[in-house]
Amino acid sequence: MKGETAASLAVHLPVAAQSSLDRLVDLGVRAERLGYGRVWLPETWGRDAVTTLALLSARTERIGLGSSLFTVYSRSPALVGQTAATLQEAAGGRFRVGLGPSGPAVVERWHGVDFERPLRRTREYVDIVRQVLSGERVSYDGDCFELDGFRLRCDPPETPPPVDVGGMGPKAVELAGRFADGWHAIMCSPDGLRSRFDDLERGASLGGRAVDDVRTTLVLPCAVSERAEHARRLVTAHVAFYVGGMGTFYRDALERQGYPVASAHAAWQDGDRDAARDVAETFVDDLAVSGTPDDAQAALARFRAVDGLDEVAIAFPRGATVNDIETTMRVLSPESSGRNRRT
Known part of the structure; x- marks a missing residue:
């Protein structure tokens, strides 16, 4: 696999708890100052990723930028290509495009x-x-798209941005291994990651290339606080929401990893949020990082040490405040967590 050094650190910007676009961009600027290697921006039902990434490209100088992820149902594939070319130009070659199906919800x-x-x-x-x-x-x-007759109406990027794919199930991860430049994982335990690496390697083999050529990124919910229970409540509520409130997509992914999430999903659907959180609390430490600074750094190190993982993207629970986010970014930054990273 990819060696024995710890996975590098990135920031997965929050989609909630930001009072303004300027405030959201400030977090990306702060990530650069703290030594993170890349800022990823998700796109759900809040601020759009393209505008935010364009502003980040103007206000940062070194840090990598990326979408994690553009859903393949909201923009045409040609428009995603145009957008990737434009953001690569705006960022001076620092952009990486991430694509994925999102979920039915x-x-x-x-x-x-x-x-x-x-x-x-x-x-x-x-x-x-x-x-x-x-x-x-x-x-x-193709089966979904038939295109012909046009080319990009500007010079293409001198260095095309890599194209990553998000996926949770075996076939989705195999697809990333076979066709994409990188794979983004979410809601995975260390053991769950190791199982999916088998799918990634199978896909790479089918594509006639080495699995080491596929860059792997884990989006990891993290919360750090001197009040350990506060941090733990944040990540537990976050996991419970994804299990119970986002259809069956995440529920199924966690069931494949062996977690008893059916009761949490059912409780959430019945309106019993507390019961859903109680179930999520029994396995949240396998899927997220929380606690005091010392405890959180130790937990993060366990994920970074997974063989085959290139990058951990520090993500933030839905209920995290600005102070929670800033504390977590600072405590888990490369400078605080050590600089032994993969390039």
């Missing part, structure tokens, strides 16, 4: 689009985005 209830053929659609997006970024005429005959 967001796709159908927010975007109003049927959640159909998510794996095939993701595969075609990867192909088309790369064609757009090449600067050549896009000609594609």
Whole structure:
């Protein structure tokens, strides 16, 4: 696999608890000052990622930037290619595009689009985005998209941004290993990651390449506080929401890892949030980092040590305040956690 050094550290910017766009961008600027290697920005149903990443590209100088993730149901694949080319230009070559299907709850209830053929659609997006970024005429005959006759109407990036894919199930991870430049994992324990690495390696083999060529990133919920129980409540509520409030997508992913989440999902659907959180608390330490600074740094080190993992993206629970976020970023920063990282 990829060696014995600790995975590098990135920041996965929050989608909640930010009073303004300027405040959100400030967190990315702070991440650069703290020595993080990259800022990832998710896109759910709040501020859009493109505007925010463009502002970040203007206000930062060194830190890598990336989308984690653009859903493959909200923009056409050609538009994602155009956007990736533009952000790569704006960021001076620091951009990395992340794509994924998201889940049916967001796709159908927010975007109003049927959640159909998510794996095939993701595969075609990867192909088309790369064609757009090449600067050549896009000609594609797929199951979901048929395109022909146009090319990017500006110079393509001198260095095309890598194209990453998010995935949770075995086939989705295999797809990332076979076709993408990187894989983004979410809601994975260290053992769950190791199981998915088998799928990633199988996909890389099918694609005729080494699994070491696929950069792996874990999006990891983290909360640090001198009040350890406060931090633990934040990550527990976060996990419970994803298990119970986001359809069956995350529930199924955690069931594959062996966690008893069916009762948490049922309790949440019945309106009993406390019962859902009680179940999530029994396994939250396998999926998140929380506690005092010393405890959180030790927990983070356990994830960073997973062989085959290139990067841990520090993410923040939905209920985290600005102070919670800033404390967590500072305590878990590369300078505080040690500088033994992968490039």
